[in-house]
Amino acid sequence: MSTPTAPARPTPAARPAPANATVVIVGGGIMGVASAYELARAGVTDIVVIERNELGSGSTCRAAGGLRSQFSDAVNIALGARSLETFRRFKDLFDQDIDFVGSGYLFLLDGAEDAAAFEDNVAVQRGMGQNSRMLTVAQAAELCPVISTTGLVGAAFNPDDAHCTPESAVAGYARAARRLGVTILTGTSVTGITVESGAVTGVDTSAGPIATGTVVCAAGAWSQQVGALAGVDLPVTPLRRQIVVSEPISAFDARRLPFTIDFSTSFYFHSEGSGLLFGAPEAGDVNAFDTRRDPAWLDHLGELMERRAPALTDVGLGRGWAGLYECTPDHNALIGVAEEVAGFIYACGFSGHGFLQGPAVGEVVRDLYLGATPFVDVSGMSVQRFATQSTRTELNFV
Numbered sequence: 001m002s003t004p005t006a007p008a009r010p011t012p013a014a015r016p017a018p019a020n021a022t023v024v025i026v027g028g029g030i031m032g033v034a035s036a037y038e039l040a041r042a043g044v045t046d047i048v049v050i051e052r053n054e055l056g057s058g059s060t061c062r063a064a065g066g067l068r069s070q071f072s073d074a075v076n077i078a079l080g081a082r083s084l085e086t087f088r089r090f091k092d093l094f095d096q097d098i099d100f101v102g103s104g105y106l107f108l109l110d111g112a113e114d115a116a117a118f119e120d121n122v123a124v125q126r127g128m129g130q131n132s133r134m135l136t137v138a139q140a141a142e143l144c145p146v147i148s149t150t151g152l153v154g155a156a157f158n159p160d161d162a163h164c165t166p167e168s169a170v171a172g173y174a175r176a177a178r179r180l181g182v183t184i185l186t187g188t189s190v191t192g193i194t195v196e197s198g199a200v201t202g203v204d205t206s207a208g209p210i211a212t213g214t215v216v217c218a219a220g221a222w223s224q225q226v227g228a229l230a231g232v233d234l235p236v237t238p239l240r241r242q243i244v245v246s247e248p249i250s251a252f253d254a255r256r257l258p259f260t261i262d263f264s265t266s267f268y269f270h271s272e273g274s275g276l277l278f279g280a281p282e283a284g285d286v287n288a289f290d291t292r293r294d295p296a297w298l299d300h301l302g303e304l305m306e307r308r309a310p311a312l313t314d315v316g317l318g319r320g321w322a323g324l325y326e327c328t329p330d331h332n333a334l335i336g337v338a339e340e341v342a343g344f345i346y347a348c349g350f351s352g353h354g355f356l357q358g359p360a361v362g363e364v365v366r367d368l369y370l371g372a373t374p375f376v377d378v379s380g381m382s383v384q385r386f387a388t389q390s391t392r393t394e395l396n397f398v
Contacts, residue, residue, distance in 0.1 A: 017185060017207040022046040023369065024203045024210055026190050026226050027218035028053075029060035030166065030355050031347050033173035033184075034362025035216055040180035042366050047182045048212075050205055052189045056170035059220045062291070062323025063355040064243060064279050066259050066270070068105045068161040069130045071353075072121045073332065073394050077128050078376040079357040079364075086359035087164055096172030098164040101271060105161035106135075106144055106258040108308065110151045114263055118156045125158070132158040144260050146252075146311040163259050163270050166355050173362075193230040193344075200230065200343035214343045216365055221289070221326040223334075223348035232338045234383060236349040239327045240286040242297045244320030246275040246312075260309075267304035269312070276315065280304050291322045325352045330391040335361065336382035337368055345369060346383070351394065 022044055025032045028051025036049050051057075067087050069080040090098050109115045118134065125132040133156070140155035141147060174184060185207055192204035193215055203210045217234065219226045227234035254271035261268040267280040283300045298317070305313050328334060328349040338344040345368050347361050354361075360376075367374040385391050 015185070015207070017188065017205050017210050018046070018048060018183060019209075019211060020046065021048040021183075021210050021212045023048070023214045023216060024212045025049045025216040025218055027051065027058070027220060028055040028174075028184065028186065029058050029218065029220055030056070030170055030173070030358030031218035031220070031361055032216075033170055033177055034358045035218060035347065035365040036182045036184075037173050037177040037180065038362040038366035039369060040177055040182050042370060044369070045181060048210060049177070049182060049184045050188050050190055050203070051184070051186045054186055055174055055184070056167050058222070059324050059326060060170055060355055061167040062243070062321055063166045064268070064270070064277060065163045065166050065355065066105065066161075067163055067356045068158065068259075069125060070105055070107065070121070070132055070156065070158050070161060071394060072117070072124075073392060074124060074128065075376055075378060075380060076332070076353070076357070076394060077125055077130065079360040080353070081128070081130060082360035082363070082375065083357050084160065084162065087162065087169070090164075090169065090172060094172035094176050096168055096175070098168040098172065100162055100164045101255055102160070102162040103255065103271065104143075104157055104159040104258040106140060106260045107156040108140060108147065108152055108260065108262045109154050109156065110264050112153060115154045118154075122156055130158060131160045132156060144257055146257065146309050147260065148308055148310055157258065161259065169355075169358070190226060190229065193226075195230055195341055198340070198342055200341060214345065214369060216369075217344070217346040217348055220348060220354065221324040223326065223346065227346065230338070230341050230344050232341055232344055232346070234334055234346055234348060235328055235386060236326050236334065237287055238289050239325040240288065240290055240322055241279065241281065241325055241352075242293060242320065242322045243277060243279045244298070244301070244317050245272050245277050247316035247318050248274040249276065249315060262304065262308040265304050265308070267301070267308055269309065275318075276312065278305070278317075289324065291324065293320060293322050326354065327351045329386065331394040332392070333357070333361075333381050334383050335364060335378045336384075339384065
């Protein structure tokens with residue numbers, strides 16, 4: 001995974017915007033390009049993707065690249081599992097190597113309540129055909145011998161989970177979308193969305209106006225601002241998360257370790273080439289559009305590592321970066337069609353699991369536009385849930 005490009009300022013627009021489009025997608029991350037590809041594959045023409053910087057330069061290419069179906073909500077399980085099918089076949093489908101590593105996901109549990117909740121989650125996952133299972137502490141240590149088992153009461157594992165390189169997936173989708181006729185405008189900002197008589201009629205951009213009847217908001221952490229341009233309230237806020245990658249490791253084969261998460265602290269690591277990638281929350285949340293690295297985070301990371309993976313504390317650390325989670329109040333995504341503005345579709349607020357659900361959500365966006373029935377019922381992901389208080393917090397928020 002290469003060090004992401006900071007999205008601090010827009011790059012120069014490559015060309016003028018077309019005067020008309022059937023669908024305008026705002027955001028060139030995994031959601032935007034996957035949605036564009038699926039729409040084009042379904043026969044929709046004149047699709048335009050607008051990205052203010054480079055493709056994937058928002059949250060997608062700053063993600064850890066984890067792929068899993070281990071969630072506490074059936075819809076999230078279905079979206080994760082469906083996406084995993086695509087990622088597993090990505091090289092064949094898109095002629096793009098995404099460095100897919102199928103080492104599984106291991107959640108380490110140090111509390112009885114968490115263990116009980118994960119047992120319930122595993123039962124739901126298995127009922128949906130997933131290969132999840134509960135493990136003893138000894139079994140977890142056998143899978144990941146670099147951990148300390150002090151305080152652990154159990155673990156959850158799915159050997160079918162994986163991780164890959166996000167920017168490669170974006171590149172594969174973008175190339176396939178372009179081949180199907182999709183126009184992708186990078187270095188282009190959306191400055192307004194025209195709504196007339198309760199319906200979308202156009203999008204104003206820094207490269208010129210586009211007349212359109214449909215806008216898809218796939219703008220990640222910036223979706224609240226995009227929604228506001230159309231008069232749609234999308235409760236999405238940014239949360240900074242930092243990542244660092246180690247130097248190559250010769251003492252053991254890092255790729256044999258599962259993607260390991262210390263659930264109570266959200267400290268995690270997985271292989272990155274011949275080294276390891278480490279991530280964790282900051283000691284205090286930073287809910288701002290701030291992707292500067294905080295040196296104090298490395299000290300905090302060291303404390304978490306010493307507690308749960310002391311065998312890794314001598315590993316040399318190299319490059320790192322900060323990115324933004326796009327968070328909603330219940331840590332579940334916003335997916336749906338706006339009730340108050342016809343022609344406004346949203347797919348955002350994925351709260352840390354957007355990249356891994358991108359392929360499946362692209363299919364869902366396609367079906368919402370076409371008026372077809374998606375493979376999974378996403379009605380509970382509508383923003384209207386906050387008005388009716390019919391929310392359920394996603395417990396596996398990492």
